[in-house]
Amino acid sequence: MKLVRENILEIEPYQPGKPIKEVERELGIKEAVKMASNENPLGPSPRAVEAMREALREVNLYPDGSAYYLKRALAEHLNVGEGNIIFGNGSDEIIRMIAETFLNEGEEAVIAQPAFIIYRMAVKVMNGKPQLVNLRNFTHDLVAMGEAVNEKTKLVFIANPNNPTGTMVTHEEVHSFMNKIPEEVIVVFDEAYYEYITRDDFPRTIDYIRHGRNVITLRTFSKIYGLAGLRIGYGIAREDLIKDMNRVRQPFNTNCLAQVAALAALKDKEHIERSRSINRGGKDFLYRALDKLKISYIPSEANFILIDLRQEAGGICQNLMREGIIVRSMGIYGLGNFIRVTIGTAEQNEKFIKALERVI
Numbered sequence: 001m002k003l004v005r006e007n008i009l010e011i012e013p014y015q016p017g018k019p020i021k022e023v024e025r026e027l028g029i030k031e032a033v034k035m036a037s038n039e040n041p042l043g044p045s046p047r048a049v050e051a052m053r054e055a056l057r058e059v060n061l062y063p064d065g066s067a068y069y070l071k072r073a074l075a076e077h078l079n080v081g082e083g084n085i086i087f088g089n090g091s092d093e094i095i096r097m098i099a100e101t102f103l104n105e106g107e108e109a110v111i112a113q114p115a116f117i118i119y120r121m122a123v124k125v126m127n128g129k130p131q132l133v134n135l136r137n138f139t140h141d142l143v144a145m146g147e148a149v150n151e152k153t154k155l156v157f158i159a160n161p162n163n164p165t166g167t168m169v170t171h172e173e174v175h176s177f178m179n180k181i182p183e184e185v186i187v188v189f190d191e192a193y194y195e196y197i198t199r200d201d202f203p204r205t206i207d208y209i210r211h212g213r214n215v216i217t218l219r220t221f222s223k224i225y226g227l228a229g230l231r232i233g234y235g236i237a238r239e240d241l242i243k244d245m246n247r248v249r250q251p252f253n254t255n256c257l258a259q260v261a262a263l264a265a266l267k268d269k270e271h272i273e274r275s276r277s278i279n280r281g282g283k284d285f286l287y288r289a290l291d292k293l294k295i296s297y298i299p300s301e302a303n304f305i306l307i308d309l310r311q312e313a314g315g316i317c318q319n320l321m322r323e324g325i326i327v328r329s330m331g332i333y334g335l336g337n338f339i340r341v342t343i344g345t346a347e348q349n350e351k352f353i354k355a356l357e358r359v360i
């Protein structure tokens, strides 16, 4: 008799970007640069590091399960009620909690293809059915996604900007999508890269929550705030939806160091601005360098660029790794000719371009 549930067998374990130390160990190289997981190349805010240093003395105690201080500060920052916020061990955990809380067996979730892989996994864990809708011009096709919604649909996931493409859907597109789909469907806007957005036609999804719609907006401290290793993200939704999600939340799901670091990072405007500016400058540099090399790419609203190598990218990734540059090949997303590169510091970006020139 098989012990594992059938639907679990349909899930492939998630393969994250390789850690720097692992690559260095395997290839016998030093000073590898990781541009594979869309982390902040500037590191964490120094204020977050200091806050953690002070909190270290208290790691014998369980964390505050309600994340009181962080929640209060974030509610003020977002201009929402404290009851509208839930924290997760990364926004990954909130995606899982959404599926656990709302998805009955056999119900459907509309997801773009390719989009962030964790949505599909969370849906499969609950024995739900992912309805995959192809991107159009590398962007969520909200018209087609709206058409894929039927009476079995419980959830829609929209990564905005999308990972791995870096593209965004606009306020207008979201507006007409929201007008068309039934009120009962829960729409999850995953805005992990929100703080990098510069366009003013980006949708204001929290307004839908204020107007009582079944919307959950996800954001994270892993990207611009530079705290990916601490695992802390958050969801914003109507109070009743948050209450329901709290029924499945592990009592101490965000740890005490993550909470104090996130609070300090939220307040460190200077670090956020520097991060944004490094990203902008790095993106311009990479666009120009790629143009010069006649390599095409998808213009990005986030802190990474999807690059079309027009040839199988797996081997090129391996060769880049030997040059000390870790990037992600996009085969798992069905984009075998593409790599996704996180925008690094000026020095890292130059190193990447030089290595790319050598291996291509």
Ligand SMILES: Cc1ncc(COP(=O)(O)O)c(C=O)c1O
Pocket (backbone or CB within 6 Å): 037, 038, 089, 090, 091, 092, 093, 116, 159, 160, 161, 162, 163, 190, 192, 219, 220, 221, 222, 228, 231, 232, 233
């Ligand atoms: C679109 C998207 N959502 C969520 C996440 C997960 O973020 P977290 O570190 O908060 O779990 C990522 C991470 O790469 C992402 O790209």
